[in-house]
Amino acid sequence: xTATVERGGAEIGKxxxxxEDAHLITGRSRYTDNMVLPGMLHLAMxxxxxxxxxxxxxxxxxxxxxxGVFAVLTGADVADEQGSLPNAWPVTPDQKAPNHPAxxxxxxxxxxxxxxxxxxxxxxxxxxxxxxxxxxxxxxAVVMDLEEALTDNVLAHTTLASNKSATWVFxxxxxxxxxxxxxxxxxxxxxxxRTLYQQRLIPAFMEPRSTVVDPTGEQITMWSxxxxxxxxxxxxxxxxxxxxxxxxxxxxxxxxxxxxxxQVTPEEVITVLAARRMxxxxxxTETRSESLQVGHHGRAQVQRLKISATKEGIVTGLDxxxxxxxxxxLGLITSGIPVLGAFMYNSIYKFPAYRFECNNIFTNKPWTDxxxxxxxxxxxxxxxxxxxxxxxxxxMDPLELREKNWIKxxxxxxxxxxxxEYDTGNYEAATAKAVEMFDYQGLRAEQKRRRDAxxxxxxxxxxxxxxxxxxxxxxxxxxxxxxxxxxxxxxxVRVLPTGNVEVVTGSSAHGQGHETAWSQLVADxxxxxxxxxxxxxxxxxxxxxxxxxxxxxxxxxxxMAVLAAADxxxxxxxVIAAHLMxxxxxxxxxxxxxxxxxxxxxxxxxGEIAFAVFSAHNMPEGVEPNLDSEATFxxxxxxxxxxTHLAAMEVxxxxxxxxxxxxxxxxxxxxxxNPMLVEGQVHGGLAQGIAQALYEExxxxxxxxLVSGSxxxxxxxxxPDLPHYITARTTTPATSNQLGAKGVGEAGTxxxxxxxxxxxxxxxxxxxxxxxxxxxxxxxxxxxxQEAKTVEGVx
Amino acid sequence: xxxxxxxxxxxxxVTYTDDVEPRLLLVQYLRERLGKTGTLIGCDTTNCGxxxxxxxxxxxxxxxxFAVQADGHQVTTIEGMAQNGKxxxxxxxFHQCHALQCGFCTPGMIMQSASLxxxxxHPTETEIRxxxxxxLCRCTGYQNIVAAVKSVADGVQYNxxxxxxxxxxxxxxxxxxx
Ligand code: FES
Ligand code: FES
Numbered sequence: 001x002t003a004t005v006e007r008g009g010a011e012i013g014k015x016x017x018x019x020e021d022a023h024l025i026t027g028r029s030r031y032t033d034n035m036v037l038p039g040m041l042h043l044a045m046x047x048x049x050x051x052x053x054x055x056x057x058x059x060x061x062x063x064x065x066x067x068g069v070f071a072v073l074t075g076a077d078v079a080d081e082q083g084s085l086p087n088a089w090p091v092t093p094d095q096k097a098p099n100h101p102a103x104x105x106x107x108x109x110x111x112x113x114x115x116x117x118x119x120x121x122x123x124x125x126x127x128x129x130x131x132x133x134x135x136x137x138x139x140x141a142v143v144m145d146l147e148e149a150l151t152d153n154v155l156a157h158t159t160l161a162s163n164k165s166a167t168w169v170f171x172x173x174x175x176x177x178x179x180x181x182x183x184x185x186x187x188x189x190x191x192x193x194r195t196l197y198q199q200r201l202i203p204a205f206m207e208p209r210s211t212v213v214d215p216t217g218e219q220i221t222m223w224s225x226x227x228x229x230x231x232x233x234x235x236x237x238x239x240x241x242x243x244x245x246x247x248x249x250x251x252x253x254x255x256x257x258x259x260x261x262x263q264v265t266p267e268e269v270i271t272v273l274a275a276r277r278m279x280x281x282x283x284x285t286e287t288r289s290e291s292l293q294v295g296h297h298g299r300a301q302v303q304r305l306k307i308s309a310t311k312e313g314i315v316t317g318l319d320x321x322x323x324x325x326x327x328x329x330l331g332l333i334t335s336g337i338p339v340l341g342a343f344m345y346n347s348i349y350k351f352p353a354y355r356f357e358c359n360n361i362f363t364n365k366p367w368t369d370x371x372x373x374x375x376x377x378x379x380x381x382x383x384x385x386x387x388x389x390x391x392x393x394x395x396m397d398p399l400e401l402r403e404k405n406w407i408k409x410x411x412x413x414x415x416x417x418x419x420x421e422y423d424t425g426n427y428e429a430a431t432a433k434a435v436e437m438f439d440y441q442g443l444r445a446e447q448k449r450r451r452d453a454x455x456x457x458x459x460x461x462x463x464x465x466x467x468x469x470x471x472x473x474x475x476x477x478x479x480x481x482x483x484x485x486x487x488x489x490x491x492x493v494r495v496l497p498t499g500n501v502e503v504v505t506g507s508s509a510h511g512q513g514h515e516t517a518w519s520q521l522v523a524d525x526x527x528x529x530x531x532x533x534x535x536x537x538x539x540x541x542x543x544x545x546x547x548x549x550x551x552x553x554x555x556x557x558x559x560m561a562v563l564a565a566a567d568x569x570x571x572x573x574x575v576i577a578a579h580l581m582x583x584x585x586x587x588x589x590x591x592x593x594x595x596x597x598x599x600x601x602x603x604x605x606x607g608e609i610a611f612a613v614f615s616a617h618n619m620p621e622g623v624e625p626n627l628d629s630e631a632t633f634x635x636x637x638x639x640x641x642x643x644t645h646l647a648a649m650e651v652x653x654x655x656x657x658x659x660x661x662x663x664x665x666x667x668x669x670x671x672x673x674n675p676m677l678v679e680g681q682v683h684g685g686l687a688q689g690i691a692q693a694l695y696e697e698x699x700x701x702x703x704x705x706l707v708s709g710s711x712x713x714x715x716x717x718x719x720p721d722l723p724h725y726i727t728a729r730t731t732t733p734a735t736s737n738q739l740g741a742k743g744v745g746e747a748g749t750x751x752x753x754x755x756x757x758x759x760x761x762x763x764x765x766x767x768x769x770x771x772x773x774x775x776x777x778x779x780x781x782x783x784x785x786q787e788a789k790t791v792e793g794v795x
Numbered sequence: 796x797x798x799x800x801x802x803x804x805x806x807x808x809v810t811y812t813d814d815v816e817p818r819l820l821l822v823q824y825l826r827e828r829l830g831k832t833g834t835l836i837g838c839d840t841t842n843c844g845x846x847x848x849x850x851x852x853x854x855x856x857x858x859x860x861f862a863v864q865a866d867g868h869q870v871t872t873i874e875g876m877a878q879n880g881k882x883x884x885x886x887x888x889f890h891q892c893h894a895l896q897c898g899f900c901t902p903g904m905i906m907q908s909a910s911l912x913x914x915x916x917h918p919t920e921t922e923i924r925x926x927x928x929x930x931l932c933r934c935t936g937y938q939n940i941v942a943a944v945k946s947v948a949d950g951v952q953y954n955x956x957x958x959x960x961x962x963x964x965x966x967x968x969x970x971x972x973x
């Protein structure tokens with residue numbers, strides 16, 4: 001698709017300071033937990049201490065009698081009303097899933113699962129009473145390990161016959177997108193085989209989840225710290241059997257999400273149930289420990305990989321066999337995460353044969369779901385680690401190997417072995433820029449020097465190239481993958497009587513800066529001042545249609561809807577302007593917020609047209625007196641941002657300590673609306689990707705208890721733990737949308753994890769270390785070094 | 796019910812006298828009793844710093860103190876930072892340097908940064924990073940926060956007209972931190 005684009009406006013590309021900041025820097029924020037309603041009651045959850053148990057009895061009498069307690073509800077009390085929490089992505093027709101009640105009724109399947117809720121006049125009263133609820137459990141065996149779960153020796157749910165939820169397969173030979181992987185593995189010069197681990201991660205948004213439900217009045221109104229007010233409203237309606245029109249969901253200020261607030265939580269459902277029972281507003285805010293324990297987690301996969309190549313380093317095929325940990329239940333899109341990843345294992349490379357198989361497995365842990373990048377970081381990690389392993393095997397520079405295999409700039413558009421059509425890309429340009437900024441040759445020389453001198457602190461260079469699919473998603477593609485919803489986005493543009501403009505977007509932000517970016521888009525298109533544009537979002541009563549914010553879709557899908565709506569406003573205004581000016585429509589030009597009769601000074605401004613429409617004294621025949629329009633945009637293709645990240649890693653071979661000496665990334669995200677916002681997204685993404693490589697992991701003991709259950713043990717990095725990032729961009733505009741934008745939210749996370757781990761291994765591979773599992777903590781690195789020494793000693 | 800105690804605290808320039816339960820945390824007192832919801836709660840283990848306020852001019856995590864311990868003291872919250880409608884230099888710098896995204900860590904970051912600069916008016920990047928160790932941010936990756944603090948330390952003046960000129964300045968500032 002080649003649309004002619006007017007990118008002449010002054011706003012696109014400008015580093016506008018954020019409209020969102022004013023109230024956030026002065027402490028006038030509206031996070032859900034700040035909300036107080038008259039007569040509001042507070043909830044606290046009674047949670048299972050066991051990862052797997054039968055509930056044999058619950059005695060709530062002491063809790064009920066506790067001061068300030070209004071009610072205590074168990075699963076049995078709400079059995080008829082609570083339905084089953086939704087899974088919107090049945091990846092295969094025969095996918096297995098347990099019933100998923102918000103409050104467990106008979107069996108709990110992970111530690112922290114809710115067994116009762118206390119409703120009281122204060123948080124303190126509710127929490128005190130939680131201690132008084134007496135639950136009898138009959139402990140059951142737990143299954144925590146994926147390989148073990150596969151044997152079905154212990155079942156995560158006694159109600160299921162197997163721990164396997166689904167098996168999803170893509171085979172390039174069968175799909176007609178490539179050749180047979182079996183042949184490739186048999187007939188190639190080299191086959192490298194590895195098993196890699198994606199540890200369980202916790203999204204760890206800084207604002208704990210919070211929900212307030214007001215059941216008074218005609219509608220149920222919910223404020224929630226959610227990324228998905230629209231989807232949440234629909235799912236609540238379906239889960240609880242309430243007409244959609246009777247539910248309004250508001251996402252006020254939301255303190256981060258990263259996929260972690262892309263869910264219908266049991267706590268949200270329970271707060272609705274409680275508020276309905278009590279006929280009063282109810283609030284639930286989780287503690288951080290609860291957030292870590294029971295909020296959904298990300299990643300958690302075992303990747304068994306084989307890559308084949310010629311001895312010259314031309315890759316011939318990739319075989320991926322994945323065990324994906326679902327946890328105990330299927331959340332909203334749990335089962336779809338590994339499937340999304342399936343399309344990205346070939347990354348920027350062109351090889352002929354590809355097979356992907358994932359087995360979705362239940363264990364006695366909280367369910368997994370989207371976390372920054374959702375499936376694509378896992379895929380990129382796998383292929384980038386395998387490219388390094390292959391380079392080692394062939395004794396080749398890792399960049400040279402990549403260059404031999406990537407899709408050349410001249411080869412776009414390119415249909416990949418996974419069946420995607422990449423519209424544009426220029427891997428040569430991004431890599432060349434990164435190599436130069438990094439001083440690749442200089443650092444290689446320094447690496448050699450330190451190796452030769454056998455220095456204690458060794459240097460490693462981590463390479464990672466990547467692409468991802470953004471702009472989720474063409475609805476027909478989601479349909480072909482069995483996802484329940486479409487991938488469109490909706491927007492309205494409304495011109496007020498003063499000529500100021502209101503933009504309503506279905507894509508609800510939680511820190512990304514939509515208000516600023518959308519103001520720029522509309523100011524650019526309509527020629528009105530940036531300050532005169534107001535952006536409204538995050539309230540299903542205000543933005544009636546939407547599919548919310550995830551998957552770097554905001555600008556590439558939501559922004560396109562805004563532009564399309566603005567264009568419709570211009571079309572309509574033109575008719576009115578022609579009428580007012582007694583001119584022919586064809587003689588009018590629109591620029592800088594005014595219509596001018598070509599070749600004359602005769603013009604009428606947006607403001608004048610707006611007021612004429614408002615007064616409606618003199619409208620053209622048959623034209624409605626409003627200057628509002630709406631548009632729904634369904635993308636025709638994904639967009640494919642890409643980039644090259646290079647990390648210089650120092651590893652202390654005596655202590656195992658790892659640090660980032662230099663980090664350079666060059667991202668190509670197409671046309672940029674606000675470079676300042678882009679830079680912020682990249683920085684935040686890098687921090688989360690580096691955190692997976694070096695710091696974070698959800699750790700469980702054998703009984704299924706989360707050991708890293710607070711910020712004391714779950715190491716979200718702070719300022720001194722992270723490096724100064726050196727960032728730059730190349731620009732290859734996307735052709736799949738009018739603006740040429742590609743999406744940036746996940747880029748940093750996707751590319752940085754393999755760059756860092758490749759760098760760590762590059763520093764110590766010559767000492768015999770073959771792999772270090774993530775996170776590469778000093779103790780893991782030290783042990784790997786010790787083991788390598790032992791092995792060498794034996795030889 | 797535990798017995799309550801009467802406390803008198805100056806918060807953002809206003810004196811409050813209240814009966815509080817001994818177990819009430821300072822952050823709860825500020826948020827729930829005084830409606831000062833600018834101070835936020837991000838954890839229950841004193842790790843995140845979202846709740847940072849000043850007690851007699853020095854930063855403290857208000858989730859780590861009981862309200863009764865503030866009796867007779869002066870507390871400043873994020874809501875007391877702007878004076879006469881004018882943002883404090885750090886507030887302006889956070890805005891100019893794009894040092895916030897979701898904004899949840901921001902009040903705590905600003906309060907901690909103010910305390911840091913009071914102790915060490917000209918910190919290096921490493922000193923700023925170390926000084927912010929007790930404050931977690933999940934959105935920004937810290938670089939722009941460090942830049943914001945540095946810009947105040949370096950005396951960068953932000954004027955509130957002429958935004959485009961400022962942006963160049965800030966881009967230099969952001970690029971310049973190393
Ligand atoms: S809420 Fe006080 S440190 Fe986290
Ligand atoms: S801006 Fe979101 S946590 Fe810092």
